[in-house]
Amino acid sequence: MRFGHHVALIAISTFTFAIITLATAVSAEDRLPTIPAAKYTEEQAKAATDFEAARKVPVFGPFEPLMHSPQVMTLSRSMGDYLRYKSAIGNSLSELAILVTAREWTQDYEWYVHYPIALKSGIKVDIADAIADGRRPVGMSDDQEMVYEYCVELHRSKRVSDRTFERVDKRFGKQGVVDLTAINGYYTLLAMELNAAQYQIPKDGKKLSRLP
Numbered sequence: 161m162r163f164g165h166h167v168a169l170i171a172i173s174t175f176t177f178a179i180i181t182l183a184t185a186v187s188a189e190d191r192l193p194t195i196p197a198a199k200y201t202e203e204q205a206k207a208a209t210d211f212e213a214a215r216k217v218p219v220f221g222p223f224e225p226l227m228h229s230p231q232v233m234t235l236s237r238s239m240g241d242y243l244r245y246k247s248a249i250g251n252s253l254s255e256l257a258i259l260v261t262a263r264e265w266t267q268d269y270e271w272y273v274h275y276p277i278a279l280k281s282g283i284k285v286d287i288a289d290a291i292a293d294g295r296r297p298v299g300m301s302d303d304q305e306m307v308y309e310y311c312v313e314l315h316r317s318k319r320v321s322d323r324t325f326e327r328v329d330k331r332f333g334k335q336g337v338v339d340l341t342a343i344n345g346y347y348t349l350l351a352m353e354l355n356a357a358q359y360q361i362p363k364d365g366k367k368l369s370r371l372p
Contacts, residue, residue: 192225192357204230211237221273222350225357236349243346247339249332252281253307257343259283259291260311263368265351272365294371306331307340314344 197218200208207230211219214237219227226233247254255278262270271292278288287304290297300308306327313320329337353359361367 192228192359194224195227200227201230206230207234210234214238214241221269222354222359225353225359236346239342239346240350243339243343247343248336249307249340249343252278252283253303253340254343255281256283256287256304256307257311257340258347259288260308261315261344261347261351263291263294264312264315265348265355266368266370267351267354268361268365268367269354269359270347270351271368272361292368294369303331310340311344314341315348 195204197205197208204227207227208219211223211234219233223233223237226236244254244258245251249257255274258274259271259278261267262274275288275292279285283304284299287297287300297304297308306324309324310320310328313324325337328340332340
């Protein structure tokens with residue numbers, strides 16, 4: 161009788177653990193769930209309207225979890241409008257910096273979106289794939305090399321050496337230095353938000369390997 165009682169307790173405990181695990185998994189996917197447009201507050205609706213006016217598409221990707229704080233979403237979108245499309249280092253090098261940031265933060269959605277954009281902007285497949293693998297790419301142009309080194313130093317050392325700073329400064333000027341640093345910071349912000357939200361990539365997306 162006592163043996164049967166223990167078996168029953170084990171079975172109940174196992175079932176309870178399974179339920180808790182399932183509940184945790186479900187809630188993890190819905191940490192910052194996408195808000196349906198029909199449920200927007202007035203402030204969220206305004207933010208969404210401004211977003212679509214600026215980007216010509218409805219709110220998507222990293223801006224979906226940010227909609228829980230519409231002011232942050234709007235300010236982030238506005239900063240991105242400049243850094244992604246109008247920075248002093250040009251779109252191709254911006255995309256290279258974004259790939260490095262996505263890799264350093266192992267941000268799957270950021271990589272999923274920007275990998276094809278980077279290739280279209282002129283970044284070679286071998287260079288992008290090396291970054292994805294966590295390797296230093298070979299065959300980079302001088303501009304690509306200095307941007308890559310600047311970004312990697314900034315992410316890993318939390319600062320930039322005099323030599324690396326001076327190369328970028330000489331090539332792109334003070335505005336270029338500020339813009340390149342801001343691109344890393346901006347896409348780090350988005351990566352942090354997406355990672356915290358556990359934002360899912362589409363089913364056809366490929367996850368980056370988890371680096372040690």
